Amino acid sequence: MTDEPGVEDLLRELAPQVLGVLARRHNDFADAEDAVQEALLAAAVQWPADGVPANPRGWLLAVASHKLADLWRSEAARHRREAVAALRDPSTAPEVSGTDDSLALLLLCCHPALPTSAAIPLTLRAVGGLTTAEIARAFLVPEPTMGKRIARAKRRIRDSGLPFALPNPAELPERLRAVEHVLYLMFNEGYAVSSGPEVTRADLCAEAIRLTRRLNASLPDHEEVAGLLSLMLLTDARHPARTGAHGELVPLDRQDRTLWNQNMIGEGLALISATLPRGKVGYYQLLAAVAAVHDEAKTAEDTDWPQILALYGLLTRVSANPLVALNRAVAAAMVHGPVAGLAALEGLGEELAGSHRLDAVRGHLWEMAGDLTKAVVHYRQAAARTTSQAERRYLRARAATLNVEG
Amino acid sequence: MKYMLLMNHAPTGNEPAIETCTAEEMRASGAHMDQIRQELVESGELLGAAGLADPDTAKLVISGGDAPVVTDGPFAELKEFLAGYWLIDVDSEERAIEIAARTSAAPGAGGRPTRRPIEVRAVMRGADPEL
Incomplete structure (x- = not known):
């Protein structure tokens, strides 16, 4: 919005507050939202140049009210004149x-x-x-x-x-x-x-974390919101290690763990450790717990796979998502060997038919089992089916490497 | 999810050629396409669209030793060529197919649908976070 982070943060903190007042006062969320957006754009230009007003919230509310009046005047057919007049009267603003x-x-x-x-x-x-x-x-x-x-x-x-x-x-x-x-x-x-x-990502992750953090602050006793925030932190902490020097995807077991963001891991672990014992365990808390097990392992070999397998066992009880069952099969392979993993994949075919993920996991498990020919076939099939460029590159590279070794 | 809808043109195919359409039929066809386009703009699903010039005006470029090798059209060997595309961002593959089907139903000669095949291709995404 502007080059000055102070103003930007302030505007984004105030935006929902101002919108809330305006939408409540006039019982018109849609128009109020347009008016607040215009007020924010005006502030983003004026504040860095003229300085932040003494009462920034009042400034935004006043400007947004004017914008709303303008908006309604141009839509006079839909709104009567009294509604516009009411905008001029600040006494109608109830405080919540x-x-x-x-x-x-x-x-x-x-x-x-x-x-x-x-x-x-x-x-x-x-x-x-x-x-x-x-x-x-x-x-x-x-x-x-x-x-x-x-x-x-x-x-x-x-x-x-x-x-x-x-x-x-x-x-x-x-x-x-x-x-x-x-x-x-x-x-x-x-x-x-x-x-x-390239494995890119926009600020959407940061935005999701910011909004979830805010939600968690207003509902501190809600276990799943805390679980979701923890999951996001524990996942995003690994982001710096996820991409190699040439923009290629680096899977979890090959990541340079020294690149993981320890602050985020610390916060995510503290959250999930405080939340799980409360007892109302749900989907996001369990996913966060899995992420926590990965993040706590110093090396890929140190990963507590029996723990992850147990968590996926609980996850299959709270979620019918076939990807959960797929990940459980991977965990089963890590604990009991690739044959057990491949057996766990039986019966998943129908739900995941045509999904590249099933083939990618099959490729991985056949590779673990030492059948490189089968692994190559499944990696190639997965590469042909994925709509992710980064994953396609990774899968093709994997197939090419095994083809040489095999 | 982003998809590209590709309309290919096969001059030797058995689809009704645009040349046999009356002026009125051509207008009807154009209006059909404009209508779809307008709806996709309004719904916030259209990211871009373009029709491509006739392949007779195309150039084929291949990297050479010192200078690229450039061949001018027309290319008699072309059985099918890309006539135009729409880039859309929709909620599901079903929706992309629905739009493609409406495009394929554009009226041609005699007001009958051209039933021109539309290729629906997913645009590649980044990778999902690992669980």
């Missing part, structure tokens, strides 16, 4: 805690009625305070395309009559699950966004 507002915003943007592809950019803009241009860059799409996508997401919210309010306590768990899912996908998207052969 900023934390509640941020949470309500997050719950609305991640509403299960929205497809996740709409929820992610809308969350980044409305809750994260990012500009459309920044979000478009992160997803490698043109800015007008991203603008249309966000507008469409808000139209859906308006057309479905979804209110900007905290849901009743009975609904909260399910709505939070939707939020966790969106944040987890946002994090994964950071890895997946790539147009070239």
Whole structure:
């Protein structure tokens, strides 16, 4: 947004607070969101030049209110004049805690009625305070395309009559699950966004961590939110070691572990250690626990695979995700040998038919078993099926290496 | 998920050639394509699209010793060539197929769908984080 990190951080901290007040006051999330976005853009230009105003939140609220009045005047057919007049009267602003507002915003943007592809950019803009241009860059799409996508997401919210309010306590768990899912996908998207052969990632990982951290701060007793934050930290900590000198993918067992971010590992471990004993164990906590076992191993050989196998055993009870079963087979191979791993893969074929992952794991297990010919066949098949450039390169290289050895 | 929809043109194929269309039929075909394009812009799914000039105007370039070897078209040996593409970003492969099917249904001679095959190709992504 600007070159001055202080202003940028401040704006992004204030964005959901200001939007919360405005959306609540006028009961129009969609227009209020547009108005706040314009106010943020104005502040990003003016504050670094003229200095941050004495009451930055009040400044943003005033500017956003004016923008909203302008917006409504241009849409006079939809709104009556009184609504515009009400904007001039600051006494109509009820005060609610900023934390509640941020949470309500997050719950609305991640509403299960929205497809996740709409929820992610809308969350980044409305809750994260990012500009459309920044979000478009992160997803490698043109800015007008991203603008249309966000507008469409808000139209859906308006057309479905979804209110900007905290849901009743009975609904909260399910709505939070939707939020966790969106944040987890946002994090994964950071890895997946790539147009070239290099293992790139946008700031989406950092954004997902920031938003999850904020959610965890407002709901410190929620085990799965803590688990999700821990999972993100423990995964992202390994990022610096994931790419080789030529941009190639480096698998976990070959990574230079001295490159792992020990601060993030420390924070992730502390979180998951404090959360697991509370007893309400769920999907993200278990994934975080697996990540923790990997991160605690000084070398790949030190990895406590029996522990990982046990955790995947628990994961298969809470999740029907076939990738969990696939990873459990890998863990079984590491504990009981490749024959056990290959046996565990039987029956997975149907659910993962056509998936490159199944072939990649088969290749890996046949390699462990010493049947290089079969390993090469499966690595090649996986390479032909993946839609990830980095993975294709890795799989092809693996097949080529074994072909020479075999 | 990003996909590229590729429209190939086979001059020797049995699809109804654009030359046999009346002016009205050509307009109908163009309107069909414009309509799809407009909808994809509005939905925030279209990243880019282009039609390509006739292969007669193409040049084939191959790296040589000192200077590249450049061959001018037309290339009589071409059975099929790329006529144009759409780059889209959609929620699912099903959605990409749906858009391709509508494109393939563009009206041709006599108002009948051209049923021109559209290639749906996934754009490569980065790698997912390891679990």
